[in-house]
Amino acid sequence: MMNELRIMTIVILFLAFAAGLVLGAFYFIALWRTVKKLPDTPSPLRLMLGSFALRMAVVLPGFYFVMGGEWQRLAMALIGFILIRMILTRRLGMDKAI
Numbered sequence: 001m002m003n004e005l006r007i008m009t010i011v012i013l014f015l016a017f018a019a020g021l022v023l024g025a026f027y028f029i030a031l032w033r034t035v036k037k038l039p040d041t042p043s044p045l046r047l048m049l050g051s052f053a054l055r056m057a058v059v060l061p062g063f064y065f066v067m068g069g070e071w072q073r074l075a076m077a078l079i080g081f082i083l084i085r086m087i088l089t090r091r092l093g094m095d096k097a098i
Contacts, residue, residue, distance in 0.1 A: 012073065013072060013073065013076045014076075016066050016067075016072075016073040016074075016076040016077045016080075017076040017077065017079060017080040018080065019062065019066045019077055019080065020063075020066070020076065020077035020078060020079060020080025020081040020083075020084070021080040021081070021083065021084045022080075023058070023059050023062045023063065023066075023077065023080075023081055024080060024081035024082070024083070024084035024085055024088075025084050025088070026055070026058060026059070027055050027058075027059050027081070028084065028085055028088045029088070030051060030054070030055050031051070031055065032088070032092055034047060034048065034051040063077055063078075
């Protein structure tokens, strides 16, 4: 019984981590695309504010849902979010922008 509970906790925390990766990928790829479109748009402020509102409207409820009232799940999701940021920063770095 106790062993099953530990396995279930590990699975739930891994799923929270994976959800953090997905939320981070959405957030940072959307941010990357927004920044790349800024020079071509007639209204950069509207684009930035609209993009920010959309990204927050997806990511904040996503974290709230993943958290489910437990800080451990939120911590794992945030670790995934930060890790995907580091990965995407290296992958989409300045060398590839030029």
